[in-house]
Amino acid sequence: MIKIAVLVSGGGSNLQAILDYKAAGHIPNGEVCLVISSKQGAYALQRAKNHQIDTLVIERRQFSKNEDFCAALKGALQAYQIDLIVLAGFMCILTKEFTDFYAGRIINVHPSLIPSFCGEGYYGLRVHQAALDYGVKVTGATVHFVNEITDGGKILLQRAVEVQEGDTPETLQKRVMEQAEWILLPQAVEMLSDTMEQTKKAGERK
16 A cells, blocks of 8 residues: 655645545555644644544744755655655645655646746745736646656646636636646546556565
8 A cells, every 4th residue: 555645734625635535435555644734723634633644743934944844854754654745735845855855756736737827936826816817718737746846847637627707816716626636636646556556566576
């Protein structure tokens, strides 16, 4: 079984989507066994506890250097022997050392069709405001591997969502989550868990 950690900073709706997908009989080769929040009081922690999943809080503001924060994250992940890391509304930047160590094992969901409206400064409602300001008729979400470049890793999955007349950043955000993020991220977790489990078994047979 592939051990999965989900990193969060807020409400955890994407975490819930993964847990619901798993509860519906999907992700047979993966198990969410750890949720780490960068903030105290994040509702995502309660979602994890509702499913009897271990939780940790590693606050970014407690560390003067990002390198020290990422080292603490890495230590926690290694203690749980985590195979796959899912960033689900995680609002902290990871160092190159961290992303290199877990290369091909960290994924993120971004609320646009990368390469549009992505990179440094594009997060949360800012992404949807930018899409509306530009006047695009279609937006969406992207699941991608994570490297040292913000939203710069290889794309795994994308799904388009229509921009409707009269949309606000809030209404567009809700539609992108419901029609794209909550669908794509669990699918990506299942896909990678299956691939990683097959690789593990192949290695054991050698």
